[in-house]
Amino acid sequence: MTSSQPIRFAAVGLDHAHIFGQVAGLLAAGATFVGMATDDPSAAVAGTMRERYPDVPVIEDPDELIAQDGIDLIVTAAVPDRRGPIAVAALRAGKDVMADKPGCVTLEQLEEVEKAVDQSGRFWSVTFSERFEVKCVVKAGELVREGRIGTVVQTLGTGPHRIGDRGHLAGGGGRPDWFYDKARYGGILTDIASHQIDQFLWFTGARTAEVVTSAVGNFANPDEPGLQDFGELLLRSGNAQGYIRVDWYTPDGLPTWGDGRLTVLGTEGYIEMRKYVDIAGRDGGNHLFLVDKDGTHYIDCSDVELTYYSDVLNDVRNRTATAAPQEHTFETMRLALTAQQNAAVRGAAQ
Structure with missing residues (x-):
């Protein structure tokens, strides 16, 4: 991936309003929004997302969007218990992941995410917006x-x-x-x-x-x-x-x-x-x-x-950890879950 090539991202899981800031931040940093999907299309947040980004394709099946070629990054603000499984599926599909906090809701989910990060070589970033x-x-x-x-x-x-x-x-x-x-x-x-x-x-x-x-x-x-x-x-x-x-x-x-x-x-x-x-x-x-x-x-x-959103894109492009060290994110969620x-x-x- 060249430094001039835009990062292509998709939003999977549109249940929490934090997705608005995540998507806006990625777009402002120069990424390209190429698709969205969610478990509950009737949710108020999902409806607002379709209104704000009418030209972005809506895919009915989240798994289909996760598996789609040509996507570098999956961003999610799904219902919290779905964020871990979405992240694991995306990592195994070769995508980096940006999840709204909390990134997962059980220590078992965290363990699955850690395994997927290790096996895929991709990263899992949790947007600690505060x-x-x-x-x-x-x-x-x-x-x-x-x-x-x-x-x-x-x-x-x-x-x-x-x-x-x-x-x-x-x-x-x-x-x-x-x-x-x-x-x-x-x-x-x-x-x-x-x-x-x-x-x-x-x-x-x-x-x-x-x-x-x-x-x-x-x-x-x-x-x-x-x-x-x-x-x-x-x-x-x-x-x-x-x-x-x-x-x-x-x-x-x-x-x-x-x-x-x-x-x-x-x-x-x-x-x-x-x-x-x-x-x-x-x-x-x-x-x-x-x-x-x-x-x-x-x-x-x-x-x-x-600089968080531009740092994330830099990390996707250069395989670095400028937004947050991976172990820091793991430890934050481990402590919260414990x-x-x-x-x-x-x-x-x-």
């Missing part, structure tokens, strides 16, 4: 690697969400049935906390870690016991600690779907990111605050370049 698509997080990574706050010893990440967020509903009347079925979405720690686990490993430089403790609960939605609306976990690596809290409690009064925050503590300072909103403060998102020996600083992140599997269950949660 890092890859958030400018203040990218900027914070640059500051950490410059040594601005010394050695990182802890991360504290929160990932609140709103059940009725309009952007995630894609015009639908409400969340689909699978959203309330733990076996299908994987549980709150597998689903949401994989973002914060990815950030813990990335900011601390840890290649592996252990789950010290974890818990999930349902405290606000007793009529939907399959929904876990709260989760927390504690991570520990050889040189750092991480606390994570995720939930579905965002109040209607907040002007966005969640007040996602991340604090990175170093031996010589700390950084706080208010990713999507600065409540009663500055407008917009991507707020970064740094405290070091010289004082307190607010850093404008508006000019930070996001935390979920071992979590204490509280409240009305199943």
Whole structure:
């Protein structure tokens, strides 16, 4: 493959609104969208995709599209329990894979993906959008690697969400049935906390870690016991600690779907990111605050370049790992799945 040859990609699995950002990101990076297929063509997200890309062929059978020649990359935002099997089929068909998070929902699925990656020589990238698509997080990574706050010893990440967020509903009347079925979405720690686990490993430089403790609960939605609306976990690596809290409690009064925050503590300072909103403060998102020996600083992140999608295309073309090391992605999902599997269950949660 030459450097001037466009990467051809197809979308298989159109169930979560994250597919909009994945496809738009690949197109902006110069890839060519050549087909889409999904298990449920009636899903609101699938309908919106057909409206946005009317010239892209729609294939009825996802397996047929996966097997099609001339496709370099398969991207999926299927129902989470389908993402692992779709990835394995695509890898075995000689395609690289970009999956929405969570990339899979069981440790058995993760093992199958690892085997398929090893046997095919292709890669499996999970789109951890709360890092890859958030400018203040990218900027914070640059500051950490410059040594601005010394050695990182802890991360504290929160990932609140709103059940009725309009952007995630894609015009639908409400969340689909699978959203309330733990076996299908994987549980709150597998689903949401994989973002914060990815950030813990990335900011601390840890290649592996252990789950010290974890818990999930349902405290606000007793009529939907399959929904876990709260989760927390504690991570520990050889040189750092991480606390994570995720939930579905965002109040209607907040002007966005969640007040996602991340604090990175170093031996010589700390950084706080208010990713999507600065409540009663500055407008917009991507707020970064740094405290070091010289004082307190607010850093404008508006000019930070996001490179995940172009990095993925570079990796397809050159067989590199610039978007994310493969072992990092495996370890992130292993930790999320382990935390979920071992979590204490509280409240009305199943």
